[in-house]
């Protein structure tokens with residue numbers, strides 16, 4: 156294989172993997188902390204993409220201006236959804252399994268609502284308006300500027316989240332809730348505020364991924380669905396609640412899909428994802444980083 | 447609004463200090479259960495300030511349910527819980543921690559994939575950074591083994607070390623009333639001795655202890671007062687030295703030992 160093609164594929168794989176990481180981190184917190192099986196997670200990515208793109212179209216300004224306020228809006232939407240729906244589900248579910256099953260059904264509902272709202276407002280086929288697609292050249296390697304930008308932002312966001320979880324007391328509290336919910340309650344960690352905040356953070360991160368994707372890809376109301384699937388695969392690969400593991404799993408999946416699709420065909424994407432999942436689970440049944 | 451609390455004193459080391467450290471716990475006619483299934487049918491007990499009170503009772507009697515209710519993990523159906531004569535305000539575990547209570551739960555519930563130091567830090571989640579550092583030194587003073595292993599992951603330690611860490615984590619909030627749920631469960635005899643010695647030191651520094659134990663005779667040996675819980679009801683109470691000779695206890699526990 157030629158070197159430049161190889162670099163191209165690596166960059167594409169890292170971009171996809173980075174997006175998967177950001178999407179999976181939020182879902183990992185939601186499922187790991189609250190047993191919310193949020194099957195509508197990808198729909199918040201889609202909403203973030205449309206929100207950003209619609210504002211770009213109206214104002215003509217750079218999408219980067221609209222990503223932060225969109226993330227704040229999705230965070231607040233997360234607080235609202237948690238307050239209206241998931242808090243009630245948690246209070247009335249007799250156990251974790253019931254919570255998972257019920258939140259799954261709620262998630263399907265949210266998915267239909269979100270997709271149809273997007274369809275209603277923006278219509279089915281809104282072709283993306285690529286932003287910053289001029290190539291950047293490093294010696295002999297050429298990469299589209301927008302892909303590079305996506306890569307830098309997702310890497311920065313993932314790193315920031317990992318550092319917060321690793322180093323700050325609040326981040327340690329979140330990990331504590333993941334590892335031992337009763338232990339966390341007993342030291343005084345307040346799940347009543349941290350749970351909604353983490354749920355909202357998950358939506359904001361999905362929105363970030365969507366805003367970034369709106370610079371690169373075409374938008375459709377169903378664009379989020381494959382990302383939900385990928386995020387679930389990534390969480391399984393990395394281990395539930397394992398944040399660095401999810402990032403490694405996301406990069407592995409992004410690279411495997413990109414290289415796999417290049418050497419076979421784009422229609423093989425799903426088969427390749429499941430192949431990676433099955434392969435890893437055969438070798439390491441408890442995920443990449445199980446002790 | 448809660449009344450202003452006096453600042454929590456450092457419980458350790460405080461041998462011979464004049465100021466009162468321990469809180470008195472007064473439970474009146476407490477009823478609690480799971481989803482309509484009653485488990486505690488009106489429990490009353492007093493754990494006097496600065497003393498060790500031990501609660502014994504067969505498996506399934508409701509000891510863990512009582513401690514979880516006291517710690518705010520589950521709501522009572524009715525009854526009163528007073529601390530130093532004052533009804534508890536607020537109902538979350540965090541409110542109880544702020545009031546000076548801490549529970550070392552059955553099964554420990556440590557953070558297994560975090561280091562010993564991180565577990566202790568989270569124990570002081572509601573304290574200030576300066577208080578956390580001060581308490582970390584005190585805890586390492588009582589459990590030097592934890593000090594040697596600050597970077598080890600909690601989940602990789604032995605059962606005895608994990609129990610020390612669970613007690614250390616609870617101490618990090620500077621409790622004036624420490625509840626312990628079967629801390630000797632599953633420990634090697636030498637570790638059990640070490641743990642009881644540590645509990646004695648913690649109590650010497652002023653902290654009130656309410657200790658649930660299956661290790662009845664060892665627990666009665668360190669305790670000042672004792673209660674025996676039957677199925678959701680108190681069936682005996684008194685000074686620990688009295689209950690050591692109590693025929694009922696002998697029958698129940700020696701009987702249990704033979705049956706079990």
Ligand SMILES: Nc1ncnc2c1ncn2[C@@H]1O[C@H](COP(=O)(O)OP(=O)(O)O)[C@@H](O)[C@H]1O
Pocket residue numbers: 480485503504505506507508509510511512
């Ligand atoms: N989470 C629970 N849900 C329903 N019943 C429970 C639960 N935990 C304990 N119980 C029941 O409550 C009773 C008292 O249990 P527990 O407080 O754990 O007793 P002890 O600690 O004295 O062994 C038992 O009959 C037990 O089966």
Ligand SMILES: [Mg+2]
Pocket residue numbers: 509510511552
């Ligand atoms: Mg018990």
